[in-house]
Amino acid sequence: MMKNTISERVADFLEHFPPFNELAQDQLATLSKEITIIYKEKDNVIFSENDPPHTSFYVVHKGAVALKRGEKMDILDMCDEGDIFGLRPLIALENYKMTAQAHEETILYAIPIHIFKPYARENKEVGNFLIESFASNTRNPYSKSHRGKLYEEIPNLGPITPEAQLFDLQPVKYSKKLISCSATTTAKEIAEKMTEKKVGAMLVVEDKLPIGIITDKDLRNNIVTGKYPITTEASKIMVSPVITYAKSMTITQAQIAMMKSSISHLCITKDGTPNSKAIGILSKHDLMVAIGNNPAVLIKAIQRAKKVKNIRNIRKSITHLLRAYLEQNIPLTLTSKIISELNDACIKRVIEMALDKMPEKPPVAFAWLSLGSQGRNEQLLQTDQDNALVFQNVPDEKMEETTAYFLELSKIINKGLFDIGYEYCPAEMMASNPNWCLSLDQWKKAITQWVTNPGADEILLSSIFFDYNLTYGDITLVNQLSDYIFEITQKYPIFFLHLASGALQNPSPTGFFRQLLVEQDGEHKDFFDLKRRALMPLTDAARVLILSHSVKSINNTPGRYEKLAELEPNNEEIFMACSYATKALLKFRTKQGLLHNDSGRYIAIDKLTKEDKVKLKRTFKTIKEIQELLTVRFKISNILR
Amino acid sequence: MINFFKKRPPANLPEFWKTYENCFLEKQPEEVNLVRFVVLDTETTGFDYIYDRILSIGALNLTNNHIAINQSFELYLIQDHYNAETAKIHGILKNGRGTECITEIEALKQFLAFVGNAVIIAHHTIFDINMINQALERHQLPKLLNKTLDTSTLYRNTLLTSNVFKKKDHYSLDELAEKFDISMKDRHTAIGDAYITAIAFLKIWTRLKSKGPLKLKDLIKLGS
Structure with a gap:
């Protein structure tokens, strides 16, 4: 072939990554011509543990590949763009020691080993890179300098999950340098000692047991303000009792403990109770330093x-x-x-970056709204983006250019959100769609349309849009919009009837014999649709009930039910049950999603434990009850259903 | 399906055409993973089937999600007719620059040998096929015999059908590249566009397939 644009592009990519950056231009050009580009869907296996070696090794061009091992398929490593995998077995002439599986939609470059091998032999730098990379596998594979390139095998280490490196569940490292005083030590002495030892807190002990704690803040509030004289004894100004934990506490537990009691220091005692010897102090700062992942x-x-x-x-x-x-x-x-x-x-940061990219500042005030599950703050896992933009009214002659500005901005934001992992909405419910990027008056017009002519589509649009939440921008615009929604829905109460009947249209979770109903066809055949059959009936019911009460700015479903319980004490029991059921289902969905690296929406019933099944079925009773309440309250006739 | 035995084409067709035609004696497998696809793009002097000419043809071999670079096809044609306006878009000068150019008949000969009985995928396929068919006609040759798929139509079929938003009649390759996050670096070279089309096709295929099992004939129904 005389010219090959694709191989040139492949070479452009490879030359940024070792060891290809060590190759000469012509070597890289020759190599690139022999590459095969492979597309892998999410979860496709590239090779399995114990498979004989392929004739090529792989470089990730786009996407991510998980390297897994053992029966439990523990993830040993994640290969990103530019990372090489599957090379060692080709050089060592042995079977694969791991399974490589596409973690997301992935494009790979397959490089034939017979083309690459001579270069590795000729080119000292390339050879060194390989040796070093293989050797590093016997040491710490996560050391920064060796991270990510050629390891195919990590012997003697056992499974290391990626979260182990990122989120440390190991016991916290607390300060063993225990600075303490007695109940009778004066504030002056305490301050002197703290300055000398450079600590921010001092433990007050009695017979080696912690009875109180004094921090910088306590000295400031009590002594420096003049509230107590400098000669005051520790027992007067100390905070007591001390919050104590055992030294085996994890970082997350420590975080939660501090958040819960809004304190900055925890005392570590021998058995975790205040009745055993104090052995150390854990400060918020220690926690921050210990792990940068809070x-x-x-x-x-x-x-x-x-x-x-x-x-x-x-x-x-x-x-x-x-x-x-x-x-x-x-x-x-x-x-x-x-x-x-x-x-x-x-999302806020993405919007700020998008604003920086625009040649000019926004012509008028605007607000970025997150819709659907994100608007309800129920989006724990990454899913599709649903969003909208509202901008301040402008005179007619300015309308066109203002709309154009915000559409351009939205386009950059939608792309940015895509880049951080939010898929595009398949129904185009995004602010870059001209129907979802409107001025305040245009939105009011659209909402009036939905509320006064509530067909199936209008109800669907309302149910997505009415859960909006301000993510960025001008809150007054959003408040005006909310006020308008209450005003118009009160004027057209028939809308509630339609919204409520919409909430009753989700398919039932269980069949006649109380068995879980699974999907009949499609990609998720034989799976249980947790979202449509269990979560949506609850969120839909909460929405219509809270709207009919004109309650503003409570968006998440459990919160809405709790508010409803407060507003209608006679129905408190059922609303609290709904709140609980929603939380249980959300947690269930999130766990399933994390387990399978997806949205957690579809559940394989046969993989569930008996306990989980019982838990799931318990929520269905609540769903049925709330649906009955809707039917009665909004007098939904069978015709509408 | 054309029955080659009933209606034999004129006997005076050249040998390379007969070889091409004989490829079709072998039927394509119904399993999409086993089908050989050729992803194609042509750059032309303009959009008039009669007056405009092919400037270059780029094509990739796609089988079982694999694209082997050394089996890609990229050639540039010697020009009699030349349209300075479109050349600005494609950056191809008359008779190329720095790249070897061949005659139209030679290009057709090489293309037919490359494409064989593969299923052709392109973006707005009808345009590329018509351009090639016009060129074939200029050399007294019959039309292409390949089955075809159009990524614009296929993409349209991945979108939700809902009254909430209106599907467009056509989606440009730029739109697809943007939706699927495909680099547009080599946009407006024949092979570059063919590559973007190939990746878009793979992503579309994954999405279509998720709705239920699809055989080749179903795919062709959705995409032509």
Whole structure:
């Protein structure tokens, strides 16, 4: 072939990654011509453990490949763009020691070993790279300098899950340098000692047992303000009792403990109770330093991110955090709050970056709305993006250019969100769609249309749109929109009837014999659709009930039910049951999603434990009850159903 | 299906055409993974089937999700007719620059040998096929015999059918590249566009397949 544009492009890519950057131009050109480009769907296997070696090794061009081993298929490593895998067996002439599986949709370059091998022999740098990479496998494979290139085998290490490196579940490292005083030590002496030892807190002990703690803050509040004289004894100003934990506590537990009691220091005692010897102090700072993967640190990292790509990586850490929270059974309300905050921060940062990319500042105020599950703060896993933009009204002659500006901005934001892992919405419910990027008056018009002519599509649109949440921009625009929705829905109460009957249209979760109903055909044949059959009836019911009460700015479903319980004490029991059921189902879905690296929507019933099945079925009773309540309250006749 | 035995083409067709035609004695397998696809793009002097000419042909061999680079096909044609306007888009100058150019008949000969009985995939396939068929006609040759797929139509079929948003009649290759996050670096070279089309096809195929099992004949129904 005289000219080959594709091989040139392949060479352009490879030359950025070792060892290909060591090859001469003509070597790289020859190599690139012999490459095969392979497309792998998510979960496709490239090779399996114990397979005989292929004739080529692989470089990830786009996507990610997980290297797994053993019966449990523990993930040993994740190969990203530019990473090489499957090379060692070809050189050592042995079978694959791991399974390589596409972790997401992936494009690979397959490089024939017979073309590559002579270069490795001729070119000293390439050879060294290989030797070093193989050798590094016997040492710490996660050491930064060796990270990510050629390891095919990690002997003697056992499985290391990626979250182990990112989110440390190991016991915390606390400060063993225990600085303590007695109950009678004066504030002055305490301050002197703390300054001398450079610590921020001092433990007050009696017979080696912790009875109180004094921090910088306590000295400031009590002594420096003049509230107590400098000669005051420790027992007067100390905080007591001390929150104590055993030294085996994990970082996450420590975080939660500090968050829960809003304190900055924990005391580590021998058996974890205040009745045993104090052995150390754990400060918030220790925790931060010990591991850079707590929500506060992640938020900072997001805010500092300069490129969309950085945020993509941070989002991976967020997923690990989520997994750890779930494993430790941290309440879902707290978990979803933290994770949603983090996700929101990511989106905000993407919007800020998009604004920087625009040649001019926005012509008028605007607000970026997250819709659907994201708007409800129930999106723990990465799913599709649903969003909309509202901007301030402008005179007619400005309309065209203003719309054009915000559409362009939305396009950049949607692309940015895609780049950090939010798939495009298949129904185009995104702000870059001209129907979802409107001025306040245009939105009011659209909403009026939905509310006054509630057909199936209008109900669907309302049910997605009415769960909006302000992610970025002007809150007054959003408030005006909300007020308008309450105003118009009160004027046309028939809308509630339609919305309520829409909420009753989801297919039933169980059949006549109380068996779980699974999908009959399609990709998810024989799977249980957790979203459509269990979660949606609950979220839909909560929406129509809370709207009919004109309650603003409670978007998440459990929160809505709790508010409803407060508003209607006679129905408290059922609403609290709904709140509980929603939380249980969300947690269930999230766990399933993490397990299978998907949205967790479809569940293989035969893989569930008996206990899980019982749990699942228990929520169905609640679903049935809330649907009956809707039917009665909105007088839904059978005709409408 | 054309029955070659009933209606034999004129006997005076050249040998290379007969070889091409004989490829079709072998039927394509119904399993999509086993089918040989050729992903094709032509750059032309313009959009008029009669007056405009093919500037270059780029084609890739795609089988079982594999694209072997050394089996790709990229050639440039010597030009009699030349349209300075479109050359600006493609960056191809009359009779190329730095690349070897061949005659139209030689290009057709090489293309037929390459494509064989493969199923042709292109973006807005009808245009590329018509351009090639026009060229074949200029040399007194019959039309292409291959089955075809159009990524624009296939993509349309991956979208949800809903009154909530209107599907467009056509989707441009740029739109597909953007949706599927495919680099547009070599846009407007024949082989570059063929590559973008190939990756888009693979991603579309994954999405279509997720809705239920599909054989080749179903795919052709969806995409032509």
